[in-house]
Amino acid sequence: MVLTLLWRQVLGVQDLTRLLAREDINGVKLQVWATWLFYAIFLDLGDAVES
Template sequence: MWTGSINGVKLQVWATWLFYAVLVDLGDAVADELSLPFDRISLEMIYRGLYHFNVAYDKGNAEDPIKYFAAPENQDLGVVKYLRKPVSKLDLSPFPAPS
């Protein structure tokens, strides 16, 4: 929706912040359900997974989005971020020590 009035812009900003707050709250609830820290949960994949939850809800296969995202059969949605390898420190000394 495009608008040039200040009230329209304020409404769009308010709606965006409200949706983000709901998304963060949902991500936090999923993290609690999985007993993981919040930063391991991908909010983007929660947002994308809402479509899949809606389809499952319409078919009668899901009732609660938190349990849906935490279910083992739905881990292919990518809600939980993969653990990355730690970044190795680059040794820039002229004669690096063998590792």
């Protein structure tokens, strides 16, 4: 279960990297959004591992 979540996050990072390769304001907005998203995901994953 934890490995599946981690693998999905890795794939998500790859997708975001491709999207952020475009240099426009939407890329900056996406980067800020992605930072918050990954912070929330890793907090949730940490809670899942802890319990």
